Amino acid sequence: MLKNKIALGDKRVAFAAFALLIFGSLMIVSAEMGNSAGDTSYLTTVIIKQAVFAIAGIVVYLIMTNFRMQRIGIVPCIFIYMMLLAVLISCRFFGQINGAYAWIPIGSIATIQPSEFAKVFMILFACSMLCRDRKENNRKFFWWYAGGTALFTVVILGWQHDLGSAVVLFVMSYCMAMIPRYKELQQYQLYMTFAVIGVIVLAGIALSPPVTEILKKHSDNYMIGRFLAAADPFLYQYDNGYHIIMSLVSFANGGLFGLGYGNSIHKYMNFPNPDNDFILPVIVEELGIVGFLIILILYGLLLIPLIRASLRSNSTVGKVTLLGVFMYFILHFILNVGGVSGLIPLTGVPLLMISSGGSSLVACMGALGLAQNEMVRLRKENDEDHSGKV
16 A cells, blocks of 8 residues: 555665766767767657656656565465566567667567566565465475576577576575575575586586687677676687677776766767666776766665665565565676676676666666565554564
């Protein structure tokens, strides 16, 4: 039910979210200069679209903050899951963009990326399947959750060829599955941990020199090409490593204070998506290391209260919600920053609140609304406890 007074949640998180929203919008406009070729009407369209996405994101944020969405029933949750699964599968029939079948076009105006909403939905799915002590049914619903996670991951990775979204969804889902402390689930949680360790070991092996030598024979595959470029971008400077090298050059050009807002050179011809995947090199080239520090500080203001609230919460739903949102943001940050800096393979995930994209903006604002909802509830409980003691 909607509260009598509209809640905004934790002030630090709200301030950081809206500051990132404004900062990101300004940087998107600057980055899009590389695509506008001097066409001012194009930039006007970019500004209008970003304003519409921002307003939609704020509306979703307020709704999620003021409605108790975590208590969604099992039947509605499964229905939404099946609908999302059908939409994810249908993306394959709308053609590929940069090697992935992850988008549904809306005319020539915009595109929708359903996997972004699937990531946020997994938080609600975890709350519904894992957070209600059903005793004899705990195992059953745990396996429903594990199976649902696996199916989403397989569809996004194998059908859509979207490695970044698959990694984010799988890892955040695994972390949420570790929260419930029911005795009958501990054995299965241990199995999942072994499986994740196995995946990490395989990823490490895939980046090792002997394996990369074998993979070179298949470097025309865009996923394999990205792994090879991460291992040594200079060996593929005219192919998959080119954009990483240009990204590193942009970082070097920016120095401490940058070349000034709007003055990035490489956004005009050296990045395929200067407003999305590669917006960080544009920011550092224009605002320098100071620009990156601004993002780090705002992300800290955004995420530290979430993890602290998760540790304080006495509710399994609260812990799952707050940890899920934290992992959603931090994984996007690690994969995006690590990818454009050449530390890990490029995955194509956006830098949330900064990169362009209506789907990611609305989805992450919705996720923040879920976290704020829980923080409002936690604050009310603390207030009631203090008033009771008095």
